[in-house]
Amino acid sequence: MQVACFVFIQRRWEMDKAHLENMLDYFCDIREPLQLLLFPEGTDLTEDTKAKSDAFAAQNNLPKMEYVLHPRSTGFTFIVDKLRKGDNLDAVHDITVAYPKNIPQTERHLILGEFPREIHFHVRRYPVSSLPSSSAELESWCRERWAEKESRLRDFYSGQPRGFDRDGVARVPPCKSELRVGLIKAASLAYWSGFIAFCFAGLWFWPSFRFYVLFMIVLFTVQQKLAGGLELIEMACHRYWKVKVQERKMQ
Template sequence: MGDSVKGIKFWLVFIIATLNINLAQILCYPVRFYNAQLYASIIDYSKASFSKFLVILLNLQGRKSVQQSVIISNHLLYTDWIYIWTLLYKLNTNADKLIIILKHSLKHIPILGWGMQFFNFIFLRRSWSTDNKVLTNQLQSISNDPFTLLLFPEGTTLSNESRPKSVKFTQKIGTQDFKHLLYPRVTGLLHSLRSLSHNPKLQVVDATLAYPGIPEGVYGQDWYTLKNTFLKSVAPDMIHVHLSSWSLSDIPIDDEDKFTQWLLQRWQEKEQRLDLFHKTRTLQSGGEFKDIPIGLSDPLSHTLDAFIYFIPITIVYIICRILI
C-alpha cells in the first residue's frame, strides 16, 4: 500500500475518532451544571479512551516485528518436508506461512504441483542465471510478512546417484567429504539470507533429521520410499530432529568465504550428530529431549479445517445425483 493511501487512512480514522469523542463530550456538557464531579469523571474517561486509541493507532501505523525464520536441513527422504511441516504445526509456529524452495521439475506434477504453485512455493532450475531473478522476486514478495522459508542446501536427497557427485565435487575443490551428508551449496542460501537481511531478528534454524529402521548400507530414500510410506505403511515410527537456532545478525552473510565456513561448520556438526545416531540412535548425548506425538492439537476444528475443501465437491455431487 502506498504511503499516500496509508496517510489518508490514518487521518480519516483519526478525525472520525476525534469527532466521535468530541460529540460525546458535547452531549455530556450539560451534566457539568448539575454534577461537576460526574462531569469531570466523564471527561477523564474520554481522555483515557483517547489515549488508548492513540496507542492502537500507533501500533497499526508502526513497523511491526513479524515472525520470520529460515530453516535449513539435511535431505534424506522425499518426505522430509512433510515431517518438518508437521513439526511446525505441532509447535504452533508459522505452519500456515511455510514457503519451500523446490526443484523446478516438481512444479509440473499433476495436482500436487498445482497446489505447490498456489502455496507460492519457490521452484528453482539449478541455473543461477535464471534462479537469481526468480528467488529475488519471490523473497521480496514475502519479506514484510510472517513466513518460514524451508530449503535444503544439499539440493537433493542422499542417494546412490547424488553421493558420487558430492564426492567428486569435494575432491575437485580439495576439501573433506561427508559420510552421512552431501556437500551443501552456498549460493542460494546466502542470496536468500541477504535478500531478507532487512530484518535483523530473522531466525535461522538448523534442523538435523534422522530416521530409525533403515538397514545398514541402504539410503533412506530407497527404504522409506513414497510407495512404501503411503501404500505399504512402511514408514518411520519415529523421526529424530535436532534443532539449533541463530539470529541473522550473528551469521557472516557479508563475506561469502566466512559464510561458507559457517555453513560447513553446521554440516560438520550434523555429521557428528548423525554418526552418533548410527551408533546410539540419538542425535546428541545429554541435553533436553522432547517427545512430540503426531496428532491434531484440536481434533474437531482442525479435522473440519482439513476437509473443508471437500464440501463444494460433495455439494456438486449431490446436485448432480438429484438432477441426473
Template sequence: MEVFGMKVVVSGDHVRPNDSAILVMNHRTRVDWNFLWGAIYQACMPSVAEHKLKFILKDPIRHIPGPGWIMQMNGFLYITRQWEEDQGRLSRSLDYLVTLRRRSQLLIFPEGTDLTVSSKGRSDRFAKSRGLPLYEHTLHPKTTGFSYLVRHLRDADYLDAVYDLTIGYPDFVPQSELDMMIKGKVPSEVHFKVQRIPISDIPRDETALKAWLEERWLLKERELGQFYRDKAFPGEPWPQSARLPLRIALVFWTFLSGLMLVMLLVSTFFQIWTLCFALLFIGMSLFSTGFNQIEMAWYDKWKALVLVTDRRKLE
C-alpha cells in the first residue's frame, strides 16, 4: 500500500479480524504506531472494518489532549510499569472485554519502550547481568505482562491466537514526530512481517510462556539482522490494498478538522462545548485512572443493580 509516496509492505500471515488475539511487536521508534494502522488495514483485507485493535500503552499517553482522550474512549489500556497497579488495571479491563464477548486484538510492545541509545544501554546491562546475548535491532522483552495477558484470556476461553509482528525500516528510520511533522522526513518504505501462532501452540505455564516470548525475540533479532542486509523480509508481500477508502478517510478527517477550527473561531456554543469537554478529561486525568476505567466501574454497578432487580422479581 502506497500513501503520499511512502509504501507499507506487509508479508506473512493474514490477520483474522474475528480472532480474539494478542499482538506482540518490536518497538523500533516512537512513531511505529503511525505505520501500524496501514499495515493492519492491509493485513486484515478484505474484512478490515471488522478488526478491533486496541493498544496497551504507557499511562502518560492518556493525558495527551485529543489523541490520548480519544484512545481512552476507545478502550485502549494504559499501564504504569508498576506491576502491583498494572495487574489490577489489566484484570478489570480484560474481564470487561470477556463479559462483553467482543472479539478484540490487543497490541503490546513487550520491550516497554522504543529503541534508542539509552534504552539499548539499559537492555545491554540487563543482558550482561543475566548472561543473555546482546541485541542490535531489538531490546530484551519484559515478559510479566505478556504472560499474564495470555493466561488470563486463555482461562476465560477468550484467546484464539498470538500474532508476532516485526517492523523494519529499510532506509530512513524516523525516531520521533519531529522528524515527520517538522522536518518532513518520512521513510520511503516500511515493512511488516506477520506470523499467526494459534493458542494451541503456545505454552500454558507462566515460566514456559516467558521463555517462549524470549525465544520469539531472539528469532526476531536474527530476522531483523537479515532484513537490514536484504532490505526486505523473506516471502511474497501481500497484494496492494485499495487506496480509495484511505483517500475518502483522509478527505473526511481533513474536512472535519478544518470545520472544527472554523467552529472554534465563529461559534460561542462550540467554544463552550469544547471547553467543557476539555475540562472533563483534564479532571479525569487528575482525579481518576481514565475514562475507560470509569466506564468499567459504571458497568459493574449497572450489572450488580440488574442482578439485584432480577432476584427481587424472582422472590
C-alpha cells in the first residue's frame, strides 16, 4: 500500500489535513491518472456505527437514516477542492452498493463461507463542471447524494422490483456466466493457496528466501520508523528533484 501511494490517515482532521494536502499536491504535480476511492461515511454499517450516526444526526438537526451512515463531508469537500484547483479532477462517481442475500460484516463470515450471492451497484457520474463551486454548497451536495442513497436502498430492500432504478426498470449489463465466475473463483483459490504454501516452503527449505524475508522486514521497519513510509520518501524525492530542476532553469 505504501508503494502504491495509499493515503494513510489518523482519523483526526487536525493531523490528517496537512498530510492529505501534501499527497493531493503531489498527485496533481506528477500529472499521473488518478483514481481516489473515498468512503465519506468512514466505516461500515453496524449497530454501533448506526448509533453514532444517529447521535451525529441529532446534534446537527439531520434526519436519522436506516440504510446508510451520515457522511462526514470535511474530507470529501477538501479533496474535491484541492484536485479541482490542481486541474486533476475529471468527475465524481457516486456508487451505491446493495447485497440482497448474505451481508458479511466481518472476516469471520467470509471464513465460514457466507459470501454475498449477489452484489448490485448503482453508479452515477458527475462531471466536475456540474459540481458546486463553494465548500458549503459541495457539503450540501454530498448530503443530498446520501439522502438519495437512503431512498434508493430503502426501495431495494423493501421488495421493490429488482434493480436500483426508481421507475422499476432494471438496466442490467451483460453478466458473466456462473460457470465463468466459478472458474475464476477456483483459479483465485488455487493461486493464493499455492502462493501461501510456496512461502511457507521457502521459509522452511531455502536459506536465501529466509534472508530475503528478513531483509524486507528490517528494511520496511527501519524506513517506517525513520521516514514514516515509502510514500513519504517518494514525495520527498520528488520535491528534491523538482527544486534541482528549477535551480538549473534559473542558472
